[in-house]
Amino acid sequence: MAANTYDMIVIGAGPGGYVAAIRGAQLGLNVAIVEREHLGGICLNWGCIPTKALLRSAEVFQLMQRAGEFGLSAGKVGFDLAAVVKRSRGVAAQLSGGIGHLMKKNKVTVVMGEATLIAADRVKVAGAGKTRELSAKSIVIATGARARELPGLEADGDLVWTYKHALEPPRMPKRLLVIGSGAIGIEFASFFNTLGADTTVVEVMDRVLPVEDAEISKLAKKAFTKQGMKIREKSTVTRLERGAGVVTAHIEKGGKTETLEFDTVISAVGIVGNSEGLGLETIGVTVDRTHIVVDEHCRTNVPGVYAIGDIAGAPWLAHKASHEGVTVAEAIAGGQPHPVRPESIAGCTYCHPQVASVGYSEARARELGFDVKVGRFPFIGNGKAIALGEAEGLIKTVFDAKTGELLGAHMIGAEVTELIQGYVVGRTLETTEAELMNTVFPHPTLSEMMHESVLDAYGRVIHM
Numbered sequence: 043m044a045a046n047t048y049d050m051i052v053i054g055a056g057p058g059g060y061v062a063a064i065r066g067a068q069l070g071l072n073v074a075i076v077e078r079e080h081l082g083g084i085c086l087n088w089g090c091i092p093t094k095a096l097l098r099s100a101e102v103f104q105l106m107q108r109a110g111e112f113g114l115s116a117g118k119v120g121f122d123l124a125a126v127v128k129r130s131r132g133v134a135a136q137l138s139g140g141i142g143h144l145m146k147k148n149k150v151t152v153v154m155g156e157a158t159l160i161a162a163d164r165v166k167v168a169g170a171g172k173t174r175e176l177s178a179k180s181i182v183i184a185t186g187a188r189a190r191e192l193p194g195l196e197a198d199g200d201l202v203w204t205y206k207h208a209l210e211p212p213r214m215p216k217r218l219l220v221i222g223s224g225a226i227g228i229e230f231a232s233f234f235n236t237l238g239a240d241t242t243v244v245e246v247m248d249r250v251l252p253v254e255d256a257e258i259s260k261l262a263k264k265a266f267t268k269q270g271m272k273i274r275e276k277s278t279v280t281r282l283e284r285g286a287g288v289v290t291a292h293i294e295k296g297g298k299t300e301t302l303e304f305d306t307v308i309s310a311v312g313i314v315g316n317s318e319g320l321g322l323e324t325i326g327v328t329v330d331r332t333h334i335v336v337d338e339h340c341r342t343n344v345p346g347v348y349a350i351g352d353i354a355g356a357p358w359l360a361h362k363a364s365h366e367g368v369t370v371a372e373a374i375a376g377g378q379p380h381p382v383r384p385e386s387i388a389g390c391t392y393c394h395p396q397v398a399s400v401g402y403s404e405a406r407a408r409e410l411g412f413d414v415k416v417g418r419f420p421f422i423g424n425g426k427a428i429a430l431g432e433a434e435g436l437i438k439t440v441f442d443a444k445t446g447e448l449l450g451a452h453m454i455g456a457e458v459t460e461l462i463q464g465y466v467v468g469r470t471l472e473t474t475e476a477e478l479m480n481t482v483f484p485h486p487t488l489s490e491m492m493h494e495s496v497l498d499a500y501g502r503v504i505h506m
């Protein structure tokens with residue numbers, strides 16, 4: 043077996059891996075990337091992109107039902123789930139194919155197959171009935187993660203689904219149970235509920251979207267409940283009894299157990315890292331509960347071996363993975379990139395209404411000892427929101443009262459997943475309230491609410 047030698051080998055072609063490969067190639071490195079399934083990883087094939095395509099169909103469906111409000115008529119509004127899913131799969135395939143072109147354009151060698159580390163500078167790849175060895179001084183592990191399976195709640199693809207099954211559903215659920223109200227669970231709950239499934243969400247924590255600011259979780263619950271979703275907080279699904287076309291869920295709350303029947307269950311109880319079978323123990327890489335332990339520069343404890351993206355721990359987001367890909371490639375090429383600051387990475391949930399945030403929640407900022415100033419601005423006070431027919435929502439900002447630093451921003455409402463980036467740029471530039479207040483926001487836009495929320499924190503709000 044001849045070993046092909048590169049400057050950098052990347053294992054896994056998700057957003058972390060393919061971005062690392064492109065950035066490395068831009069910097070003149072000879073790069074190989076190994077992928078066992080699809081270019082684009084979970085993000086393009088089974089995560090971010092196909093879910094957004096499904097949610098767009100749900101959004102259009104919901105708007106069509108409201109046609110009368112806009113002076114329009116839309117006849118009999120309906121949907122064909124197979125066609126909705128076909129569109130989503132088509133969008134995923136288009137983008138995954140695009141990654142192949144980007145690899146070619148950047149002269150990155152793509153090796154399809156399963157990679158195993160056999161030394162800190164050597165990788166064995168098994169694929170298409172062949173085994174090859176590649177070597178490089180620097181190896182970047184970007185193998186991502188998969189759905190966590192809890193004992194007794196394992197997916198079977200028929201009655202109980204993971205996100206993969208839910209993206210290619212065998213039928214439209216009538217009575218749906220979603221276990222877990224993080225971003226993935228809530229996005230599927232929102233999609234199927236909008237299409238008419240009788241949807242129940244069970245969350246073990248005391249509120250839905252538990253990583254968000256408590257005020258935003260409360261507004262999200264109110265909106266979901268208004269749309270007909272049943273939300274059960276501080277509750278645990280302890281058992282699923284599977285029958286013919288029916289699942290009986292045992293749901294425990296405060297020591298009492300209730301049983302409810304569903305025809306479909308989506309388990310969205312988190313993820314586990316793809317760390318097994320990689321040879322990590324052979325080369326001595328430290329792993330903590332399926333995630334590779336790294337420092338702020340994504341270095342593992344083994345010199346020359348890096349880990350990025352979902353395999354390297356939270357936050358489990360594509361833009362965190364790809365940004366780490368850039369920084370690792372720059373470090374390998376001899377640069378000195380800035381470490382990624384987790385508190386400046388925005389989190390977005392594309393349910394209806396959308397939710398987005400960056401930085402500390404109000405409670406977390408107080409816990410950390412900050413004296414805070416809080417601003418709020420509701421969508422009902424914004425002309426564009428009313429014109430769009432999207433007058434429900436809130437933008438909340440949290441400032442350090444002493445320095446004026448923007449500590450956090452929390453939003454719920456139409457298009458907030460696009461708006462949040464304004465505050466992300468602000469945080470990266472270490473903006474204070476003064477610059478935000480002196481910035482001129484275009485009118486009429488939803489972004490004006492971002493201005494008003496800051497003004498509110500300092501007693502200067504105009505339209506409220």
Ligand SMILES: Cc1cc2nc3c(=O)[nH]c(=O)nc-3n(C[C@H](O)[C@H](O)[C@H](O)COP(=O)(O)OP(=O)(O)OC[C@H]3O[C@@H](n4cnc5c(N)ncnc54)[C@H](O)[C@@H]3O)c2cc1C
Nearest residue numbers: 054056058078083084085089090157186351352358359360
């Ligand atoms: C349903 C869903 C919706 C999501 N929505 C969003 C969203 O809206 N926004 C967001 O930011 N994030 C979202 N995410 C999370 C996002 O998909 C991940 O954070 C992102 O894909 C992580 O990128 P990665 O490069 O670390 O790994 P991945 O995208 O998981 O890619 C890892 C790749 O490594 C390959 N691989 C693994 N082991 C080997 C091996 N031994 N040899 C060769 N190849 C290997 C895998 O086949 C895979 O292609 C979503 C996730 C899911 C499941």
